[in-house]
Amino acid sequence: MTYCVGLLLNAGMVFLADTRTNAGIDNIATYRKQFVFCEPGERIIVIQTAGSLSVTQTVIAKLTEAIEDPESGPDSSILQAPTMLRVAEMVGQTLSDVSADISAKVSRMTQAASASMIVGGQRRGGAQRLFMLYPEGNFIEATEDTPYLQIGEHKYGKPILDRVVTPDTSLEDARKVALLSMDSTLRSNLSVGMPLDLLVVHRDACAIAEQTRIEAGDADFLAMSEAWSSALRDSFKAVP
Amino acid sequence: MTYCVGLLLNAGMVFLADTRTNAGIDNIATYRKQFVFCEPGERIIVIQTAGSLSVTQTVIAKLTEAIEDPESGPDSSILQAPTMLRVAEMVGQTLSDVSADISAKVSRMTQAASASMIVGGQRRGGAQRLFMLYPEGNFIEATEDTPYLQIGEHKYGKPILDRVVTPDTSLEDARKVALLSMDSTLRSNLSVGMPLDLLVVHRDACAIAEQTRIEAGDADFLAMSEAWSSALRDSFKAVP
Numbered sequence: 001m002t003y004c005v006g007l008l009l010n011a012g013m014v015f016l017a018d019t020r021t022n023a024g025i026d027n028i029a030t031y032r033k034q035f036v037f038c039e040p041g042e043r044i045i046v047i048q049t050a051g052s053l054s055v056t057q058t059v060i061a062k063l064t065e066a067i068e069d070p071e072s073g074p075d076s077s078i079l080q081a082p083t084m085l086r087v088a089e090m091v092g093q094t095l096s097d098v099s100a101d102i103s104a105k106v107s108r109m110t111q112a113a114s115a116s117m118i119v120g121g122q123r124r125g126g127a128q129r130l131f132m133l134y135p136e137g138n139f140i141e142a143t144e145d146t147p148y149l150q151i152g153e154h155k156y157g158k159p160i161l162d163r164v165v166t167p168d169t170s171l172e173d174a175r176k177v178a179l180l181s182m183d184s185t186l187r188s189n190l191s192v193g194m195p196l197d198l199l200v201v202h203r204d205a206c207a208i209a210e211q212t213r214i215e216a217g218d219a220d221f222l223a224m225s226e227a228w229s230s231a232l233r234d235s236f237k238a239v240p
Numbered sequence: 241m242t243y244c245v246g247l248l249l250n251a252g253m254v255f256l257a258d259t260r261t262n263a264g265i266d267n268i269a270t271y272r273k274q275f276v277f278c279e280p281g282e283r284i285i286v287i288q289t290a291g292s293l294s295v296t297q298t299v300i301a302k303l304t305e306a307i308e309d310p311e312s313g314p315d316s317s318i319l320q321a322p323t324m325l326r327v328a329e330m331v332g333q334t335l336s337d338v339s340a341d342i343s344a345k346v347s348r349m350t351q352a353a354s355a356s357m358i359v360g361g362q363r364r365g366g367a368q369r370l371f372m373l374y375p376e377g378n379f380i381e382a383t384e385d386t387p388y389l390q391i392g393e394h395k396y397g398k399p400i401l402d403r404v405v406t407p408d409t410s411l412e413d414a415r416k417v418a419l420l421s422m423d424s425t426l427r428s429n430l431s432v433g434m435p436l437d438l439l440v441v442h443r444d445a446c447a448i449a450e451q452t453r454i455e456a457g458d459a460d461f462l463a464m465s466e467a468w469s470s471a472l473r474d475s476f477k478a479v480p
Binding site for chain 1: 403416
């Protein structure tokens, strides 16, 4: 399982992903699920992934190959695509192709291989945009009304997002709410696990403002988690 | 969808259920999902239901028929069963039979009819016990380590339960945490809806201490929900 969240705010964007993957409960490993493609000042594209690792790794590998191919153009390299909408379409198409290809192979085992993704970013002169791609490759976009998108084990971490996040939320608060939303998910679902990958992007900078891997046992994260638990218990006592 | 929760505490038991049922999103109705069978002072059995209404209604009807049948004995009437474990087995067997019967009928439409249940209660001289019945009729029991059980849309309301509930939680706090857990679920899933049925039982009383239907727009519930939202936002600000 996985939990990834992306927030689209007036001040910028915040992305947070866990790193635990598992095949059954006795085969657990750490894999990055957050990928950044950036030409600083020019454009930044962040992709977060959930679902079958064989699908998501192949999608990221194909996107990377296309970027590195000297013959690639605006139709094949997401770093040359004219708009973020086009980027979402290209990632969606790759996801759909890879997923169909792998599913055909594994269907003999009556399994399906699928994945979903969060794609967000900005290109110089364009707007910040954030998309959630379904396994079929189609997608929805974050809006002012719902300025965040989640993939994977999304339910435990949703109540805090619903209550706190608006487009005017500061990046500092957004960073905090993303971590608290992850904290609730970590507590309730063992298949979501540390370390975490956190990425903060300032609006119009088209560059990484902060990129942190938060390891298990990170003192700040533990302190925040502990403070949130006691604040919640205090809040609980305060409610009439 | 549905959300029901039952808490097993040293001081007694608390049960909370929503009442919304739907067949598709344009056929919504209110049905009771919390049922009490009580001989005051002698025994109390509470059943909460989630899943296909055709299954749950038939199960409750069959259990009621067996109770009312003058020829029924300890093997057929849950009000005469010698232990709460036996009650859970009887309800589980009825659930399994009804569910198999109805599924056989609807399988031509490639649908399955299933349901899950919370069964809790106490018999004079016995211990309070709380069970969660799976659609197949087998069940698990609440323990000191995990003194609550949920059915239906359980994820949104779980973080607050995990943080607050221990066997020593007072009935007043348990009532509050059940309502806050429901409040988080109501906010995040439209298919869970008011009114709510709340039931409180004191340990060893084998009687109903409080049975309330909380209607949409209930002033106390709204005030609690509002206070919880602001307390959460304050907590959020207080976390470093």
